Amino acid sequence: MALTWLPAWTTQEGAARVRTLFEATFETAPDGVWSAPGRVNLIGEHTDYNGGLCLPIALEHRCFVAFAARSDDRVRLVSAQGDGTLWEADLAQVAPGAVDGWGAYVVGVAWALREAGLAVGGFDGAVDSCVPFGAGLSSSASLEAAFAVALDHAGDLGLAASDEGRAALAAACVRAENEIAGAATGGMDQAASLRARDGYALALDCLDDSVHHEPFDPAGYELLVVDTRAPHSLNDGQYASRRATCDAAAAALGVPTLRHWLDAAPDASAAVADALARLTDDVARRRVRHVLTEIARTQEAFAAMQAGDWTTFGALMNASHDSLRDDYEVTVVELDVAVDTARASGAVGARMTGGGFGGSAIALVPAGTSDAVASAIAAAFADRGLAEPAFLTSRAAGPAA
Ligand code: ADP
Numbered sequence: 090m091a092l093t094w095l096p097a098w099t100t101q102e103g104a105a106r107v108r109t110l111f112e113a114t115f116e117t118a119p120d121g122v123w124s125a126p127g128r129v130n131l132i133g134e135h136t137d138y139n140g141g142l143c144l145p146i147a148l149e150h151r152c153f154v155a156f157a158a159r160s161d162d163r164v165r166l167v168s169a170q171g172d173g174t175l176w177e178a179d180l181a182q183v184a185p186g187a188v189d190g191w192g193a194y195v196v197g198v199a200w201a202l203r204e205a206g207l208a209v210g211g212f213d214g215a216v217d218s219c220v221p222f223g224a225g226l227s228s229s230a231s232l233e234a235a236f237a238v239a240l241d242h243a244g245d246l247g248l249a250a251s252d253e254g255r256a257a258l259a260a261a262c263v264r265a266e267n268e269i270a271g272a273a274t275g276g277m278d279q280a281a282s283l284r285a286r287d288g289y290a291l292a293l294d295c296l297d298d299s300v301h302h303e304p305f306d307p308a309g310y311e312l313l314v315v316d317t318r319a320p321h322s323l324n325d326g327q328y329a330s331r332r333a334t335c336d337a338a339a340a341a342l343g344v345p346t347l348r349h350w351l352d353a354a355p356d357a358s359a360a361v362a363d364a365l366a367r368l369t370d371d372v373a374r375r376r377v378r379h380v381l382t383e384i385a386r387t388q389e390a391f392a393a394m395q396a397g398d399w400t401t402f403g404a405l406m407n408a409s410h411d412s413l414r415d416d417y418e419v420t421v422v423e424l425d426v427a428v429d430t431a432r433a434s435g436a437v438g439a440r441m442t443g444g445g446f447g448g449s450a451i452a453l454v455p456a457g458t459s460d461a462v463a464s465a466i467a468a469a470f471a472d473r474g475l476a477e478p479a480f481l482t483s484r485a486a487g488p489a490a
């Protein structure tokens with residue numbers, strides 16, 4: 090069976106594509122080209138909005154943007170992934186609830202930077218991306234982050250030059266996605282796209298937004314990403330309901346976030362036991378157990394990464410998936426089949442990545458076996474009558490630039 094692989098474009102290829110699209114659309118040359126990566130989270134899922142920890146890497150797959158500043162407030166956008174028409178808006182009119190369509194992710198960034206008191210004007214932009222769309226690999230954050238660094242350059246804001254500045258750009262992207270695009274997001278995706286470092290995993294502490302860069306070069310293994318292509322129509326309501334349950338549980342426990350509860354306990358098992366003794370609702374108990382154990386697993390995985398202990402790292406990936414399946418209930422059959430098949434085909438660890446309800450899974454597989462593992466997964470999908478999955482591999486790549 091022929092497999093569908095989704096290769097990353099080279100920088101030259103991506104830049105050439107968006108320049109051509111920009112020139113064909115706007116009949117002039119852009120000021121320049123910027124790009125930003127998608128991401129996979131290695132472990133630490135549904136922890137960001139609980140003040141927890143996560144451990145993403147930036148993908149080699151990037152969203153490219155050809156950009157030209159304008160002297161007025163007009164924004165005109167075109168995307169190779171769109172329907173060929175121009176998306177237009179006036180920056181002065183951008184407000185929560187006022188804009189529709191994919192351009193909301195873009196003008197939302199400009200709006201949020203203005204809200205932060207920064208001088209940002211109108212612009213023309215052309216977009217082309219090899220980050221698969223809606224696959225849980227953060228095409229949305231890569232789109233925001235590419236425009237964030239373009240706007241940083243155009244306005245001479247100087248934010249992209251430091252990690253602190255990049256954290257401010259990431260915060261603007263989060264506001265864009267939450268308030269203007271109207272999509273719930275916890276902050277991991279934007280941090281990964283803007284604050285990752287080439288060759289490193291990004292250990293993000295969502296309590297204080299601090300980051301640590303740890304080399305990610307799993308000797309003897311490679312990372313296989315499975316875009317399950319599962320439809321995820323329930324995503325928005327389910328994500329909001331998970332968040333609401335966690336917020337309510339933290340309030341019932343008398344802490345600002347579940348992370349505070351974990352940190353106040355002698356260890357993770359004591360934190361879980363104490364929380365379960367106080368919470369009465371069975372669903373809330375299971376959701377909380379996932380969050381507390383997942384934050385602890387992410388701490389352990391970070392230590393395993395530092396020690397180069399990929400067997401332990403893989404076991405923690407497996408435990409993460411099982412917790413997301415059984416306690417957090419955000420997996421779907423496609424994610425479970427991909428993970429089960431990867432494990433049976435030699436993966437040292439496999440799990441869903443991203444919010445769940447479709448999207449992608451990752452597997453840490455022995456070097457050179459991605460093709461065989463992918464074949465087994467594609468065959469398992471075909472056996473069950475599931476849509477054909479797509480595959481990609483990536484090393485830990487660099488941030489928006
Ligand atoms: P994910 O971030 O997992 O890929 P999301 O649902 O968060 O999925 O974001 C996908 C949305 O982001 C698309 O529906 C579209 O509105 C926007 N988007 C992402 N990339 C592009 C692009 N290259 N061109 C136009 N819109 C894009």
Ligand code: MG
Pocket residue numbers: 227228229230278
């Ligand atoms: Mg997204």
